[in-house]
Amino acid sequence: MVKRKAVVLLSGGLDSTTTLAIAKSEGFEPYALTFRYGQSHAAEVSAAREVAAAYVVAEHVVVDIDLRTFGGSALTSDDLEVPKGRSAAVLTAEVNEVLTAEVNEVIPITYVPARNTIFLSFALAWAEVLGAEHIFIGVNALDYCGYPDCRPEYIEAFVTMANLATRAGVENSQRLQIHTPLISLSKAEIVSKGIALGVDYGMTVTCYVASPTGQGCGECDACQPRLRGFRENGLADPAEYVA
Amino acid sequence: MVKRKAVVLLSGGLDSTTTLAIAKSEGFEPYALTFRYGQSHAAEVSAAREVAAAYVVAEHVVVDIDLRTFGGSALTSDDLEVPKGRSAAVLTAEVNEVLTAEVNEVIPITYVPARNTIFLSFALAWAEVLGAEHIFIGVNALDYCGYPDCRPEYIEAFVTMANLATRAGVENSQRLQIHTPLISLSKAEIVSKGIALGVDYGMTVTCYVASPTGQGCGECDACQPRLRGFRENGLADPAEYVA
Numbered sequence: 001m002v003k004r005k006a007v008v009l010l011s012g013g014l015d016s017t018t019t020l021a022i023a024k025s026e027g028f029e030p031y032a033l034t035f036r037y038g039q040s041h042a043a044e045v046s047a048a049r050e051v052a053a054a055y056v057v058a059e060h061v062v063v064d065i066d067l068r069t070f071g072g073s074a075l076t077s078d079d080l081e082v083p084k085g086r087s088a089a090v091l092t093a094e095v096n097e098v099l100t101a102e103v104n105e106v107i108p109i110t111y112v113p114a115r116n117t118i119f120l121s122f123a124l125a126w127a128e129v130l131g132a133e134h135i136f137i138g139v140n141a142l143d144y145c146g147y148p149d150c151r152p153e154y155i156e157a158f159v160t161m162a163n164l165a166t167r168a169g170v171e172n173s174q175r176l177q178i179h180t181p182l183i184s185l186s187k188a189e190i191v192s193k194g195i196a197l198g199v200d201y202g203m204t205v206t207c208y209v210a211s212p213t214g215q216g217c218g219e220c221d222a223c224q225p226r227l228r229g230f231r232e233n234g235l236a237d238p239a240e241y242v243a
Numbered sequence: 244m245v246k247r248k249a250v251v252l253l254s255g256g257l258d259s260t261t262t263l264a265i266a267k268s269e270g271f272e273p274y275a276l277t278f279r280y281g282q283s284h285a286a287e288v289s290a291a292r293e294v295a296a297a298y299v300v301a302e303h304v305v306v307d308i309d310l311r312t313f314g315g316s317a318l319t320s321d322d323l324e325v326p327k328g329r330s331a332a333v334l335t336a337e338v339n340e341v342l343t344a345e346v347n348e349v350i351p352i353t354y355v356p357a358r359n360t361i362f363l364s365f366a367l368a369w370a371e372v373l374g375a376e377h378i379f380i381g382v383n384a385l386d387y388c389g390y391p392d393c394r395p396e397y398i399e400a401f402v403t404m405a406n407l408a409t410r411a412g413v414e415n416s417q418r419l420q421i422h423t424p425l426i427s428l429s430k431a432e433i434v435s436k437g438i439a440l441g442v443d444y445g446m447t448v449t450c451y452v453a454s455p456t457g458q459g460c461g462e463c464d465a466c467q468p469r470l471r472g473f474r475e476n477g478l479a480d481p482a483e484y485v486a
Contacts, residue, residue, distance in 0.1 A: 065307075114409060154408055
């Protein structure tokens with residue numbers, strides 16, 4: 001039986017690595033797509049290479065795009081500072097706000113303008129060239145997210161647009177599906193699922209301000225939920241953190 | 244009165260230059276966005292710089308993205324040849340097919356997978372950073388187009404997706420509009436409109452296989468409709484062509 005090709009967006013972090021493991025466990029042939037987009041945590045890209053090799057993906061492409069050209073996010077700007085040391089209570093309050101109210105002022109400063117739209121557009125281009133009908137993305141509407149482009153209604157609208165955009169969609173020979181296996185999971189549930197699939201999270205880098213060798217700060221809005229996710233599973237995070 | 248900011252996609256060709264002239268004539272403050280995407284006709288980018296300077300845009304950004312990573316189009320691949328010397332009859336037959344049947348096998352080999360989706364995604368990112376509600380794109384559903392991502396229903400689906408993707412859309416403080424002033428015009432009508440606005444088409448480069456100094460071949464699927472557009476207006480095309 002021919003495996004179904006799938007483009008998997010792979011940042012090298014906990015979520016995208018778990019997503020790759022899920023795609024593989026569901027019998028897809030993964031084509032991993034990573035972006036070097038001027039993020040200050042470039043150790044992610046090295047992690048992505050390690051993860052792609054470990055999962056023996058059909059192909060791994062690293063695309064260079066410079067989102068710093070436009071600025072506007074603490075992840076890509078030298079002028080804005082990544083928030084650190086915010087307590088779990090603050091983060092949880094934000095999450096609750098996100099879930100109860102419309103997504104509003106709580107959209108964090110680490111949001112990169114139109115990032116997922118850009119990433120999915122490249123994934124769409126590659127999927128079309130490959131003749132792949134499947135894209136996997138590790139977006140997650142709960143937990144620390146709060147980014148508008150992580151929500152199911154956004155993903156659905158992207159699929160509608162994509163099927164009008166491409167030769168394959170128009171010819172009806174191929175209809176795009178975007179898989180978001182983590183979209184309604186908590187960080188603890190993601191960790192639990194990955195562990196069950198044998199993911200080695202020691203390879204992954206999540207921290208927004210990781211050291212060049214991939215050590216996490218343990219304090220930023222990316223590290224805190226990750227560490228909590230492991231704690232809630234009664235596990236130690238195998239990734240490295242600065243002392 | 245504060246001018247409304249607009250991101251204008253500017254390739255340096257006839258259509259996008261006319262679009263910029265229209266945006267300016269409608270009182271928008273243009274921010275020009277050009278892509279160096281591995282196209283073989285890189286003289287376009289020089290033309291875009293010249294056009295942006297002539298129109299005194301608020302800012303001109305040239306973004307490097309390498310669509311050759313994925314291949315799949317004659318415009319970005321060294322292995323596929325750009326069709327040349329196809330007669331107007333063939334081109335017209337294709338156009339009629341596009342208009343009467345669903346867009347199907349006539350989608351030309353020069354179609355770049357998901358190109359407009361990628362371009363609009365970057366425009367969206369910049370618009371969000373600028374606080375701009377307007378994007379101008381010179382897509383054209385008639386004439387030699389036949390690309391699925393030039394159709395009005397595609398553009399509408401992109402807007403729907405974009406307003407779900409961005410902080411501004413979600414906060415309802417800003418709703419994106421995509422302007423496609425050329426979408427239903429013939430090439431002759433585009434030329435006529437541009438001439439009325441005083442566009443100097445000598446600056447523009449349209450040819451798929453332009454020489455490094457911007458001379459057109461006069462024969463490809465981009466040159467032929469352009470030359471016809473001038474002829475139908477009883478005008479000579481001021482751009483340079485190889486003898």
